[in-house]
Amino acid sequence: MNIDLSAFPTTLDTLHLGLGISAALFLVLFLTKKKAPDHQAPAENENATGEESLEQTVEQPAKEVIQEAPKTVVLKEATPEAALQLLTLLQQDARFIDFIQEDLSGYSDADIGAAARVVHEGSKKTLDTYFTFEAIRSEEEETSISLPEGFNASEVRLTGNVVGQAPFKGTLIHKGWKVSEVKLPKLSAGHDASIVAPAEVEL
Amino acid sequence: MNDTTVNNSQARYSVGIDLGTTHCVLSYLDLTKALEDPTLEPELTIMSIPQLTHAGVIEEKKQLPSFIYMAHESELNEADIALPWNAQPKSIVGSIARELGSKTAIRLVASAKSWLCHSGVDRHSAFLPVASPEEVSKISPLTATYEYLDHLRAAWEHQFPEFPLAEQDVTITIPASFDPAARELTAEAAQRVGFANLTLLEEPQAAVYNWIHASGEAWREQVQVGDIILVVDVGGGTTDLSLIAVIEEEGNLTLNRIAVGEHILLGGDNMDLALAYRVKAKLSAEGKELQGWQIQAISQACRDAKEQLLLDNDIDSVPISVPSRGSKLLGKTLRTELTRNEVREALLEGFFPEVKIDDHPRAVRRGGLTQKGLPYAQDPAVSRHLAAFLSKQVTAADDVLGSASSADNEQGFADPLAGNFAQGGIADFIKPSAILFNGGVLKAPVVSERILTTINQWLEDAGADKARLLADADLDLAVASGASYYGYVKQGQGVRIRGGLASTYYVGIESSMPAIPGMEPPLEALCIAPFGMEEGSETTPSQAEFGLVVGEPVRFRFFGSNTRRHDEAGLQLDHWQEGELEELPELQATLAVEGRRIGDVVPVRLMAKVTEVGTLKLEAIAVNSVDQNGAPERWQIELDVRD
Numbered sequence: 001m002n003i004d005l006s007a008f009p010t011t012l013d014t015l016h017l018g019l020g021i022s023a024a025l026f027l028v029l030f031l032t033k034k035k036a037p038d039h040q041a042p043a044e045n046e047n048a049t050g051e052e053s054l055e056q057t058v059e060q061p062a063k064e065v066i067q068e069a070p071k072t073v074v075l076k077e078a079t080p081e082a083a084l085q086l087l088t089l090l091q092q093d094a095r096f097i098d099f100i101q102e103d104l105s106g107y108s109d110a111d112i113g114a115a116a117r118v119v120h121e122g123s124k125k126t127l128d129t130y131f132t133f134e135a136i137r138s139e140e141e142e143t144s145i146s147l148p149e150g151f152n153a154s155e156v157r158l159t160g161n162v163v164g165q166a167p168f169k170g171t172l173i174h175k176g177w178k179v180s181e182v183k184l185p186k187l188s189a190g191h192d193a194s195i196v197a198p199a200e201v202e203l
Numbered sequence: 204m205n206d207t208t209v210n211n212s213q214a215r216y217s218v219g220i221d222l223g224t225t226h227c228v229l230s231y232l233d234l235t236k237a238l239e240d241p242t243l244e245p246e247l248t249i250m251s252i253p254q255l256t257h258a259g260v261i262e263e264k265k266q267l268p269s270f271i272y273m274a275h276e277s278e279l280n281e282a283d284i285a286l287p288w289n290a291q292p293k294s295i296v297g298s299i300a301r302e303l304g305s306k307t308a309i310r311l312v313a314s315a316k317s318w319l320c321h322s323g324v325d326r327h328s329a330f331l332p333v334a335s336p337e338e339v340s341k342i343s344p345l346t347a348t349y350e351y352l353d354h355l356r357a358a359w360e361h362q363f364p365e366f367p368l369a370e371q372d373v374t375i376t377i378p379a380s381f382d383p384a385a386r387e388l389t390a391e392a393a394q395r396v397g398f399a400n401l402t403l404l405e406e407p408q409a410a411v412y413n414w415i416h417a418s419g420e421a422w423r424e425q426v427q428v429g430d431i432i433l434v435v436d437v438g439g440g441t442t443d444l445s446l447i448a449v450i451e452e453e454g455n456l457t458l459n460r461i462a463v464g465e466h467i468l469l470g471g472d473n474m475d476l477a478l479a480y481r482v483k484a485k486l487s488a489e490g491k492e493l494q495g496w497q498i499q500a501i502s503q504a505c506r507d508a509k510e511q512l513l514l515d516n517d518i519d520s521v522p523i524s525v526p527s528r529g530s531k532l533l534g535k536t537l538r539t540e541l542t543r544n545e546v547r548e549a550l551l552e553g554f555f556p557e558v559k560i561d562d563h564p565r566a567v568r569r570g571g572l573t574q575k576g577l578p579y580a581q582d583p584a585v586s587r588h589l590a591a592f593l594s595k596q597v598t599a600a601d602d603v604l605g606s607a608s609s610a611d612n613e614q615g616f617a618d619p620l621a622g623n624f625a626q627g628g629i630a631d632f633i634k635p636s637a638i639l640f641n642g643g644v645l646k647a648p649v650v651s652e653r654i655l656t657t658i659n660q661w662l663e664d665a666g667a668d669k670a671r672l673l674a675d676a677d678l679d680l681a682v683a684s685g686a687s688y689y690g691y692v693k694q695g696q697g698v699r700i701r702g703g704l705a706s707t708y709y710v711g712i713e714s715s716m717p718a719i720p721g722m723e724p725p726l727e728a729l730c731i732a733p734f735g736m737e738e739g740s741e742t743t744p745s746q747a748e749f750g751l752v753v754g755e756p757v758r759f760r761f762f763g764s765n766t767r768r769h770d771e772a773g774l775q776l777d778h779w780q781e782g783e784l785e786e787l788p789e790l791q792a793t794l795a796v797e798g799r800r801i802g803d804v805v806p807v808r809l810m811a812k813v814t815e816v817g818t819l820k821l822e823a824i825a826v827n828s829v830d831q832n833g834a835p836e837r838w839q840i841e842l843d844v845r846d
Contacts, residue, residue: 088257088260095526095532098526098530098531098532101530102531102533104533107533107534111533111534111536112533114524115524115526115532115536117522117524117536117538118524118526118532118536119532121524185256185260185261185262186253186260186262186287187259187260187261188259188260188261188282188283188284188285189282189285190259190280190281190282190283190285191258191259191260191282191283192259197530198258200306200528
């Protein structure tokens, strides 16, 4: 078959008309269907894109997780400020850091005892000043107690032969401690809490 | 009714401030709430005072230590001294000042209150901290007092922004033994803070008000007509004594403050120091020498040990350990112990010995060269000061209870003098029938028991009934609470203690007689303010005339007596018994030159006025010149002479 590429049809036949119409139809369909996802990126502003795509990425796996994997929780991050503040207080009144940083080997028990008194008295003063402690269980330790149904599992830890249903009968090993009040001193905004004991220079 | 509403819109709260030598406490009472139902006992609250405890650390405490630290400019970061209400406070007040000062004493302002009533110094001049190098900036006792009050004001307004403290009904307590100048200075400091409704109240009276409030209506059953209540107040720095008589007026029990003691600089701090030196002696005996900072640390440790040993009865000794200053603790911690016997011996026998009623404090003898320092009591025995006070005030109750009261005490001898001889020369003294304790030191049962036993021994020796103890709680905070309750009493609720001036005041006049070499012209004393003169009253001008020289300060010698109760204003004394009159700081009057020639002499008369605040004002009134309004011209006489 001889194909003459330079030949140009002089009249429009039915076949070509049909082809032309269907091509135009496909083009219209193509443009309307694909427009949304493909054309957005370069055309519209970047912020909107960012948010939307982020939403999608977050939403998608979340939906799947609910159905399949155990629930994840956002972990609370302890602020170092409060911990540093407690260290400062313990160092101030009880010389806590000094004591723990020492190497005990080579010292007599009498020496350690003298230092331990400082640490104990001071720590007690600090704890009594800033925290109010109370025992979780008021019963005597080493006595038998009974736990009703729906007891608070954070307050009471079951150990040993843990079987059966509540009420549970068992021996109170440790009465537990609970802080009912915390009154930590306030820190001024510009205070550097990481300095738990300033160096001291006598002039 | 109208009156109260007006008052309420101005002062919502009655605020009591205990301006102590070592601590300040603020208590308040909601007047609006209390006056709604006067049948209920009003509720008193002690305010928690935010203060720096360490650099950058703010805590709320019930007591504000009365200390100021004059920091070096490179010593503290700006951020570390910020207060909740002020990012850049000018002065460092409270716990942090005491803490910093324990290591750098040359920058610590302490005992400002004792300086405020020390007549040997100019109390307006900036000299605190004493004995510190020149480059340390200094403040006056007056400014220090202002700073404590101002911290309390700021703390108050931080908590109650809608109720400025200056507009509340403020009562500041002062020792009963404060002289007129010290009262005036306290009022001056308070006025500088801006307090508009200010009253000064004697601390022992405040303690009694607190007791009345704490006992509720039951107080009327605990005392009876004819009772003489002795208030013993041993605080951190001072010991203050007062006598209050219970009398009947129109069928009601009334209280009448009949005598106050002298100013005794002796308190709990002396006791901690005494224990610290005892421990020091014990350590030196073991061959361990102590440095200055170690003595500081020991007296802190002794304070804690003392409290334990005086409270619990089954602890025999408390270990005292003083850690090293460096980061190495082991092997460098000094250790010893304080036993119950040592504490009892040092405190009870040293400060509260069982003495006889005629055993009075050793006479104060001062060397020619005295260092500029506080006039601390020379004799540390509180019991001797107590014996001296009761002996001196033997007739104090005669006016209100009738001289029968002292005769009664003599077991029926009609003549008190005869009673004296019959008892073989035992000195006579006023016999209290009830005792109220106040101040942190007396929280220790061992100490309060000892005082009670000693007084009861005196009473027994004299054949009188034993005194009862009036129970009160929270001896640290009682004065502030009593002061805020007093603001409520002033509204016409509850019983009010009658007091007025606790001394009679005199101006010295040199008798006119030819000069004799080697002999001072005899001195006469003109009474210008009588004993018991009440707030808001004034005396009539004296008959005696004085010449004031225009343009130059004229000074008067000034005397007070807390035993001569019957001298009327205008009385001129040409002799008195030794010890009856006590010389106070000189008075000074200056006449402005306006319209007169320098050197002219203006004749004046003197008169006295007790202000509503509770301070004494002396005025000179011109005899023959009047001001624009036609009233005689008046000039204020200054109580605190500035050199």
